[in-house]
Amino acid sequence: MSPINRRIVLASRPQGAVTADHFRLEQAPLAGLAEGRIRVRNLYLSIDPYMRGRMNDAKSYAQPVALGDVMIGATVGEVVESKHPNFAVGDKVTGMFGWQDYGTSDGAGVRKLDDTNVPLTAYLGAAGMPGVTAWYGLNKIIAPRSGQTVVVSAAxxxxxxxxxxxxxxxxxxxxxxxxxxxxxxxxxxxxGFDACVDYKAGNLFGDLKAATPDGVDGYFENVGGEVLDATLSRMNPFGRIALCGMIASYDGQPLPLKQPSILLTMRLLVQGFIVSEHLEYWPEALGTLATLVAGGTLRYRESIVDGLEHAPDALIGLLHGKNFGKQLVKIG
Incomplete structure (x- = not known):
């Protein structure tokens, strides 16, 4: 008897905030495995802010998830069946298998993992795509120099x-x-940050000014809105801003800049980036990050929700800042 594959599909497109009604849990038997393919039992699913954008039917850097299709997402898992010469049953792998129990692939984009010194879940966080995103934005856009001040939102x-x-x-x-x-x-x-400003405390600009007495040379942006406005006011001439995310506006609220002239007067470099467009840097970044995680130098925290059926709640919580650290769903 074929295993049953549970999967969560996009049922409707949000017009504002995401709710559980925008998703649907389905079940279907798995088809037989064709030659040259592998079947992976997903163990953990990564929940990331970009998923909100993929739910919209709008022009963007990537195609939206089609209605009725499995929600996009990276997973780590174990090969449970293989008809591919480069993969064996028992291999631990990561790939974009989405919100479902099992993924099937011809091996393209699937990477084998060594969990001897790096936990599997870290390959979805500090030693995975989020870590590479941080590495690229900091090193290739902000390009920090010793002694400079770097600010990061959603720290x-x-x-x-x-x-x-x-x-x-x-x-x-x-x-x-x-x-x-x-x-x-x-x-x-x-x-080990030098300081952290609580934007919920009601004194964002004053607290940020006190934490950045020499101004800001580099800013890694994940949020937008008032956080971006406050940090812009502290930027030094020729500062660099790596624009990674704008989670404050993901539900459709317009968030115009209050002082756009600062971009000109401070001669700022503002560079938006999508880390999947810079694959040539991934091997270097992943190697560095895995070494730092294995050695205990790079620390991280995880929020783990148990059960595929709770993935929608995990995404909704993430979009409202309820997670602490990397948000994951335990599937297997």
């Missing part, structure tokens, strides 16, 4: 937490922005 999250730690390793002053005293305490005491 306790999967990407922001890595940015700040890498900035410290580069000899910079690292300042985070996060929501709540617990997250800010974690950013400073466990991740």
């Amino acid at each position: 306790s999250g999967a990407v922001g937490s890595v940015v700040g730690q890498l900035a410290k390793l580069a000899g910079c002053r690292a300042v985070g922005i996060a929501g709540g005293t617990e997250k800010c305490r974690y950013v400073v005491e466990e991740l």
